[in-house]
Amino acid sequence: MFPHIVANISNELAASTMSQHELTVDTAEPAGRGRLGVIATGALGASLVALYAAAVPFVTPALRNVCLPFVPATSAQVGNVLAVLRGRSGSLVDIGSGDGRIVIAAAERGFQASGFELNPWLVWYSRYNAWRRGVHRSTSFHISDLWKVSFAQYTNVVIFGVPQMMEQLELKLAKELPTTAKVVACRFPFPTWVPERTAGEGIDTVWMYDAKTFKSRLGKETISGA
Numbered sequence: 001m002f003p004h005i006v007a008n009i010s011n012e013l014a015a016s017t018m019s020q021h022e023l024t025v026d027t028a029e030p031a032g033r034g035r036l037g038v039i040a041t042g043a044l045g046a047s048l049v050a051l052y053a054a055a056v057p058f059v060t061p062a063l064r065n066v067c068l069p070f071v072p073a074t075s076a077q078v079g080n081v082l083a084v085l086r087g088r089s090g091s092l093v094d095i096g097s098g099d100g101r102i103v104i105a106a107a108e109r110g111f112q113a114s115g116f117e118l119n120p121w122l123v124w125y126s127r128y129n130a131w132r133r134g135v136h137r138s139t140s141f142h143i144s145d146l147w148k149v150s151f152a153q154y155t156n157v158v159i160f161g162v163p164q165m166m167e168q169l170e171l172k173l174a175k176e177l178p179t180t181a182k183v184v185a186c187r188f189p190f191p192t193w194v195p196e197r198t199a200g201e202g203i204d205t206v207w208m209y210d211a212k213t214f215k216s217r218l219g220k221e222t223i224s225g226a
Helices: 002-059 075-084 101-108 120-132 163-176 211-225
Strands: 091-095 112-117 139-143 156-160 182-186 197-199 206-210
Touching: 075 101, 075 182, 075 197, 075 206, 091 101, 101 112, 101 120, 101 139, 101 156, 112 120, 120 139, 163 211, 182 211, 206 211
Parallel strands: 091 112, 091 156, 112 139, 156 182
Antiparallel strands: 182 206, 197 206
């Protein structure tokens, strides 16, 4: 009898031990998978935060009187700007130069090119790109508000503006630019000036204006207004 009881107790203990072992294994595996999931989720979240932190300075416009968002010029737009300026030389300025691609492309065509941009991240990035492309000696990039800068020294002007600013910019450029200057507007034309040349289509369209024409019109309007 006693051997039978002892055998039963031994069997029950063995079964209990096996059940505890299975429970431990079953609960340990999901816990392990849970820890891996938490680690993976944390790593993904950290990557997204890092990507956001790196990208925001480039895609978010700096604080301005008129919001001028950074939208990189397409290769077609760059080509159209250079096409309407073919045969010209001297100084060139890109107002709201973004990542500097217009300035750099113009410098590679022989212009002494400058860019004005309020976002410091984009200015530093532009300077790096100019150095990498080997045109840092014929380019300059400035952190500045376009409304606080005089463009009187430039004979070629490029602007990627927005409709809200174009009328005010017309008046500023008409007052400051020399009569030999040409102005190229990208994406949005000036509201009252008459272009002497256009290139491209759709969002890649550019309009070129002659300073002699719009300055003479400003003079007539000033006289008539007086």
